[in-house]
Amino acid sequence: MIRFLISRLVQFPLILAAIYLVTFFMAWVVPGDPFQKTDKNLSPQALMQRRREFHAENWRTFLVYYSGRVVRHADFGQSMQYDEWSVNDILKSALPVSITLGLFALIVALLGGVGLGTVAAVRRDGLLDWLSLSIALIGVSLPGFVAAAMLFIFFTAKLHWPPIGEWGHLRDLVLPGVALALLPMAYIARLTRVSMLDILGNDYVRTARAKGLSRGVVIWKHALRNALLPVLSYLGPAAAYTLTGSFVVEKVFNIPGLGQHFVNSILNRDRTMILGTVIVYSFFLLTFNLLVDVSYAFVDPRIDVTSDRGDA
Numbered sequence: 001m002i003r004f005l006i007s008r009l010v011q012f013p014l015i016l017a018a019i020y021l022v023t024f025f026m027a028w029v030v031p032g033d034p035f036q037k038t039d040k041n042l043s044p045q046a047l048m049q050r051r052r053e054f055h056a057e058n059w060r061t062f063l064v065y066y067s068g069r070v071v072r073h074a075d076f077g078q079s080m081q082y083d084e085w086s087v088n089d090i091l092k093s094a095l096p097v098s099i100t101l102g103l104f105a106l107i108v109a110l111l112g113g114v115g116l117g118t119v120a121a122v123r124r125d126g127l128l129d130w131l132s133l134s135i136a137l138i139g140v141s142l143p144g145f146v147a148a149a150m151l152f153i154f155f156t157a158k159l160h161w162p163p164i165g166e167w168g169h170l171r172d173l174v175l176p177g178v179a180l181a182l183l184p185m186a187y188i189a190r191l192t193r194v195s196m197l198d199i200l201g202n203d204y205v206r207t208a209r210a211k212g213l214s215r216g217v218v219i220w221k222h223a224l225r226n227a228l229l230p231v232l233s234y235l236g237p238a239a240a241y242t243l244t245g246s247f248v249v250e251k252v253f254n255i256p257g258l259g260q261h262f263v264n265s266i267l268n269r270d271r272t273m274i275l276g277t278v279i280v281y282s283f284f285l286l287t288f289n290l291l292v293d294v295s296y297a298f299v300d301p302r303i304d305v306t307s308d309r310g311d312a
Helices: 002-029 045-053 061-071 087-121 127-141 144-158 171-200 204-211 215-227 230-246 246-253 256-266 271-299
Strands: none
Touching: 002 061, 002 271, 045 215, 087 127, 087 171, 087 215, 087 230, 087 246, 087 256, 087 271, 127 171, 144 171, 144 246, 171 215, 171 230, 171 246, 204 215, 215 230, 230 271, 246 256, 256 271
């Protein structure tokens, strides 16, 4: 296990460097000048001065300078859009909001999806099974921004749900969290249902019942533990969706998270902000995928995460 963790940690900077280079060249080749404001055109002299301030005379200078700052000081530099803010300052203020929303949505998706899938498998072909399949179908088919808009309109206009004001109340998480959790919850419910149906037909489940264990203990303690393996495999993509999918949801609910800054940075060609946001999110996603891989060993000790063989 230790060797596995070390090898994965060694790969982290290599993967992040590859993501940084790809993001850099994509941001550089996109048409548009980040220093040419739409409300006021700068003179050629002022425009050249701005480029020199950001070491953006050409792509080589920009890449070498900012790559060195990131490696040596973990400093993403000044934002090209917000002259008074650095990228690090924006990340420190907005990132906790986006992480809180993403983790809340992931928890809702995990608890709701596992619960729906388990009940659907136990009550197969019943009303609860039909209800879970209907929710899964809606969750898979409905885009996140549509679900966010529908929830916002219905709860604020029809039920007079308090609009999101100053971020910090638990109610501010509910509507955007549910909108963000709908898609991963649908997938988790389907994965749990299929896996539980397979597990409940195994011999050891019937043996446990024959030994006198209650139905609840067999289902929730023994069967569900093995049925969670496919769900764990999906937690990596689910975390990626809840973190990156929050961009649109934050825009709909006017949440002061990193999503709005990232969208604005793309519209304004703010290359330093784009690079900082992508690298930080990539780091969190790589870390979460590593935690998912390690959790296999705790859920099912028979799985050897350090083995390269497919039959481990």
